[in-house]
Amino acid sequence: MDSNHPFFDNIEKKTQMKKEDIFAIANSVQSADFSDPAVVRQLIGRIGKAAGVSVPKEKEDALVKAITSGNVPNNFSSLSKMFGPKK
Secondary structure: OOOOOHHHHHHHHHHOOOHHHHHHHHHHHHOOOOOOHHHHHHHHHHHHHHHOOOOOHHHHHHHHHHHHOOOOOOOHHHHHHHHOOOO
8 A cells, every 4th residue: 555645644643653663563573483471572562662652561461462362353343352441
């Protein structure tokens, strides 16, 4: 997809992430070993930094455990519950 497509402008506005950062992260994900906790932690840190969001250690640990064990939600509703506030 063309990086000048308006779709990416919308993502940039909503996430406060630069298109270049989004593409760089997407490219690194393609060859990432998601069974390696160190790789997953690095990716979480990179995404958090690019988005200007601090990921608490507890949330990072939960994400690493879910991703390395293959328990990643496959739909947006489940994913948003994972990232949403605890009730």
